[in-house]
Amino acid sequence: MMSVSTLRIAWRSLGRNFKRTLLVAGAIAVGQFAFLATSALMHGYGEQFFNAATGPMLGHAQVHAYDWREDRSIDLTLADIDGLLVDIRSDSNVAHASARIYAPAMAALTEDGFMGVVVGVDPETECHEAGLLPVDGMGELLGEHRVLVGAGFAKKHDIEPGMEIAIIGQDMDGSIASDLYTVEDVMWSAVEIIYALGIVMSLDDAQELLLMPDQAHEIVVHTSDRELIDETVVRLSHLPSLADLEVLSWKELAPFVITMATMVDLFAYIVLIVVFIAAAAGIANTMLMSTFERTHEFGMLLSLGCSPGRLSTMIAVEAAILGLVGVAIGTLSGIGFVAATSESGLNYAALGGSDSYEVAFKGMQFSLLIYPRIYAKDIVIAVAAILATSLMAVVWPIMRIVRLRPVEAMRS
């Protein structure tokens, strides 16, 4: 049982070489801060990744005609789209179900054409947080031959609101489809195809342009809770009207998101291991130096009747205090960092000296503005690991003390 005096002696011993103690505690603090900050950024990045994937792009589940995802052929459509939507929305777990049309097209403001993609959306059902039109009032900008264009697309081709844009494509029959539209506004989207190539128009306008009455290429489903996705997908796939269609959850549509999440966790643990190694080396070095310097003192204490066990406890307590002080400073710094940046976000692009703050990956457009997130689990794991490391680091010094002979130690 550790006595108060042992704790007091350990504390004072740490203060005898204050600079060294401060240096090691500081190193542990920096390591702990690095771990928490990295974890927070990776969590923030992972959350953005998940939200981008399961938000407007994939939703929680999708319905297509078989082979549409591979061929993207305009005539692989879902027929009786209104009936399908009624059936899907009748499931109590379904919060939103939206039909979409995708068709490659040529666009032109003047004589020169450029490549784009017509995206037909239902303004009424896409206007929610995870929809393609997440900002209030966006839906009202579509319809009656008015379109929105992706921000990247607009920037590349100097498209501005109010311009007239010609769209030329191929309709369901294979004939040339062409019409004129007014650019109502420019929109940012996390969906790469919309950001970089998107000409977003109402589902009605797209159906009229492409000769697709009551048809669409995709239905995107959002459930009311993430936990309900799998069971909802199973239930939807058993609906008679969806029997000949492909019903897939986001996990099947984008397995890379799962891989990404695993990589994020793996990366965090690699950082943690590096921190542990640094902490272990620092503490072991400090305690070993400390025991060498105090060999004479230990000899005195042993000859006065102090047991090797108590000396060992004292050394272990010193290491634990060192680790705790360091981890406390590091944890507070980490929490402070997250508190300071979780609302405003951290601009990766600015850190890298770049003006751009978007990056595309696997069809998703990411902002490089990351909102760090920290979880209690990370703090508990880090504190426990640093403490365990501190104690492991004193095994060698303790073994040396146990083998000390009082007389020889006093002569040293």
Added chain:
Amino acid sequence: MAVLSSRVPHLTAAMLAATVLVLLSAPAACDNSIAPQGRVPESELGVSSSTPIVPPGYTAPDVAQLIRNFDNLYDSSGTVAVSEITIVRPGKTRTMRMRSWSKGDDKALIVIEAPVRDAGTATLKVGNNLWNYLPKISRTIRIPPSMMMGSWMGSDMTNDDLVRESSYLDDYASELVGRSDNPPGWKVKLDALPDVAGLWNRIEIVFSDDGLPARMQFFDRRDRLSRTMVLEDVRWIGGRRVPTVMRVIPEREEGRSTEFRYLSVEFDVDLDDGMFSLAHLERRR
């Protein structure tokens, strides 16, 4: 001399309609007969010297002459043609009729006449540029380079097929492979020369015994068969004896094909340069 045949290989459908026939030159070039040569000349440009398999009783043709004739098959100073293109897709077949004018190697105008929904839609080629005129919106729009590999009018041909100019004789090393049983004739292999940019790594052509192409197989840069063109219905048209139907069958795309059929052709017609202009394209509507 740009080759119509070259376009054919690239599936110049539009070519067929417009350009192909259009780009034609001297009728004299269209000597379809294969005079027995006794052996394959090794000195000819681009002709490989490897030994072909010539069955007993046959005499190997002059490969260079075959290719030269092919290059010039549809060559003409000015061509006016009416053609029909049938695009077959799984569960769907669409036929368009078009009228085309072409002059020299680099000018062509194709106007769709039927079906009514597409009537008036026109494609103008001048050099490497392509414009589409869309009557519904009264706009003329130039096809951007990024869309040159896109489908032309929904067919199995690309826009690039319309503007690409190449010569089998100049761009490929030809080699007689031997006799072909199906279709019967002589099989010639064309390997793309190293410094020539293009889609095809290799083209195999079967020439029937009268010297006309009967089948062409196009192999991509990975040497995979990419598409087959069957040339058939050989007839006298516009004063020349040529295949009047060309059917393109893409590989690995079941149920798809595109067929061109010449309904009428006039070769060596005197055409005004002014008709190959944007102003004319828009005015004629």
